[in-house]
Amino acid sequence: RDLYQEILKAQHQKQKLLAILLDPDKLTLESITNLVSKISQSPATHILVGGSSFEGNHLEELILFLKQNSHLPILLFPGNSTQISAAADGILFLQLLSGRNSEYLVEQQIKAVPVLEKTNLEIISTGYILIESGSETAVERVSQTKPLDRNNFDYVAQTAKAGEFIGNKLIYLEAGSGAQKAVPIEMITTVAKRISVPLIVGGGIRSKHGIEEAFTAGADMVVIGTAFENDLNFFD
Ligand code: 1GP
Numbered sequence: 001r002d003l004y005q006e007i008l009k010a011q012h013q014k015q016k017l018l019a020i021l022l023d024p025d026k027l028t029l030e031s032i033t034n035l036v037s038k039i040s041q042s043p044a045t046h047i048l049v050g051g052s053s054f055e056g057n058h059l060e061e062l063i064l065f066l067k068q069n070s071h072l073p074i075l076l077f078p079g080n081s082t083q084i085s086a087a088a089d090g091i092l093f094l095q096l097l098s099g100r101n102s103e104y105l106v107e108q109q110i111k112a113v114p115v116l117e118k119t120n121l122e123i124i125s126t127g128y129i130l131i132e133s134g135s136e137t138a139v140e141r142v143s144q145t146k147p148l149d150r151n152n153f154d155y156v157a158q159t160a161k162a163g164e165f166i167g168n169k170l171i172y173l174e175a176g177s178g179a180q181k182a183v184p185i186e187m188i189t190t191v192a193k194r195i196s197v198p199l200i201v202g203g204g205i206r207s208k209h210g211i212e213e214a215f216t217a218g219a220d221m222v223v224i225g226t227a228f229e230n231d232l233n234f235f236d
Contacts, residue, residue: 003073003090003122004169007220010045011198016215020044021077021177021202021225022066023051024059032062035232036069042235048223049088050077052138052177063087076121079142081111090122092170097163098130099145126170126200127163129156131183133204137176150181153190160191160199171195173219175203178226182210185217192218 010017020039027035039047047066049059063085066074076091078084084091093112096104116123130139130147140147148156160171173183173191182204192199201214202223214222228234 001073001089003075004124006073007170007198011220016219017045017221018043018211019046019048019075019200019202019221019223020228021048021050021223022062023177023225023229024049024062025051025053026229027062029058029061029065032065033069036066038228038232038235039072040070042228044072044235046221047072047074048077048092049074050079050083052079052142059083060085060087075124078112081108081115084112084115084119084121086119086121088121090124091116092126092128092172093123094126094128094172095163095166095168096130096143096145097127097159097168098148099143101143101145104143104145124170125168126172127160127166127168128172128174129159129163130174130176131156131187131203133175133182134180137179137203139174139176147176150184150187153184153187156187157191157194160195164195164197168197170198170200172200172202177203179204182214185213188214188217188219 063074064087074088076088132147132150163171175183183201188201198220200221201219205211206227211222
């Protein structure tokens with residue numbers, strides 16, 4: 001299975017992708033049975049696993065359980081190099097393009113290499129761009145970086161394009177988990193027009209309308225975390 005080729009194929013066929021983000025920090029292994037059956041009934045096409053702060057405690061168990069009970073591909077969405085498990089299918093190998101902290105531009109990536117070399121994870125280079133969203137988010141706090149101005153569409157699009165030129169295979173526009181305001185729709189349109197690699201959008205999207213708007217604007221994949229965490233019936 002080649003997850004990136006599947007994403008590209010979906011992009012070309014204009015089939016929109018929906019990822020549910022599970023943060024191991026906020027989940028107990030007891031709650032997960034119910035959660036997995038809800039995910040199976042939902043329109044989700046991917047499961048992302050990760051968070052900004054956890055230290056990878058029950059990551060492996062969580063992923064093994066998900067693998068046994070769901071057919072959806074599982075992509076790691078790591079906050080740092082400790083959040084890697086060989087049990088997943090692939091990893092969004094993130095580079096925080098909006099920030100100027102070398103730790104998240106290259107240091108964590110170097111630390112991850114010896115771990116990744118022992119796995120068969122599909123590694124998908126992803127330019128990760130944090131957008132200002134109303135108040136400080138966990139990504140901002142943990143990475144100690146400033147998000148990009150939510151009104152400067154052109155600079156954000158230029159940053160995304162630089163990621164593509166560097167070799168990022170995906171671009172992820174992130175408002176931050178639980179963000180007050182999601183990524184502006186017009187920004188999604190501007191970035192989607194400028195880049196040719198698939199575009200992921202997430203953070204602060206709380207309604208079906210919000211998901212549809214992001215798709216219409218040009219997002220290839222939308223990520224939903226908090227809305228599903230708070231209401232397991234969100235996708236009903
Ligand atoms: C966070 O983009 C994801 O990295 C999802 O955000 O929790 O706000 O849905 P939410």
